[in-house]
Amino acid sequence: GDSVTQMEGPVTLSEEAFLTINCTYTATGYPSLFWYVQYPGEGLQLLLKATKADDKGSNKGFEATYRKETTSFHLEKGSVQVSDSAVYFCALSAFGSYIPTFGRGTSLIVHP
Amino acid sequence: DSGVTQTPKHLITATGQRVTLRCSPRSGDLSVYWYQQSLDQGLQFLIQYYNGEERAKGNILERFSAQQFPDLHSELNLSSLELGDSALYFCASSVVVSTGTDTQYFGPGTRLTVL
DSSP states (O other), X not given: OOEEEEOOSOEEEETTOOEEEOEEEEOSSOOEEEEXXXXXXXXXXXXXXXXXXXXXXXXTTEEEEOBTTTTBOOEEESSOOGGGOEEEEEEEEOTXXXXXXXXXXXXXXXXX | OOSOEEEOSEEXXXXXXXXXXXXXXXXXXXXXEEEEEETTXXXXXXXXXETTEEEEEOSOOTTEEEEEOTTSOEEEEXXXXXXXXXXXXXXXXXXXXXXXXXXXXXXXXXXXXXX
């Protein structure tokens, strides 16, 4: 079945550091890929998405590129802020599927 | 604010009891999804409804049931509660039945504590 694997956290960085959170997936067909973010005490919210190979999703300084050849969708940001501290979830949704698959989440802690 | 509302925000109850969680989707969204989030299991998809009909089931226990009403709000019923049911329960909504590209909008969650 479909699956998403994320790097284990927590990831701890200083403000203005470069961020990478790895995400790889296994799926049949050509899924859409998502990154959701969960701030403390809140629900998940969409950060960015990509629906086909080589697409780059971007939002709020975060980027991720859909790499079909490596089945990856790594999240990057050039300079993190304290306000980026949250849990980040990678997810996929296979075309025509009603059931999304989420990774286990990666906690990011950014220190001033 | 995602536009998805969930009530109650917190719920504390005892083992063996039954509770009902309520969700109102964003205006115009026909699909409602329920998720359970716990520390050991992560985010688990439970069930999806589209315009009043059940469309997909995930890891939902037989003690749990859900429905979506004509006004599109949804309720998740949890019965014969066990300590292990303590978790955050999220509702999400989307515009249409998932074609794989739909964005889901999550509510703030209901934190259930079973004592």
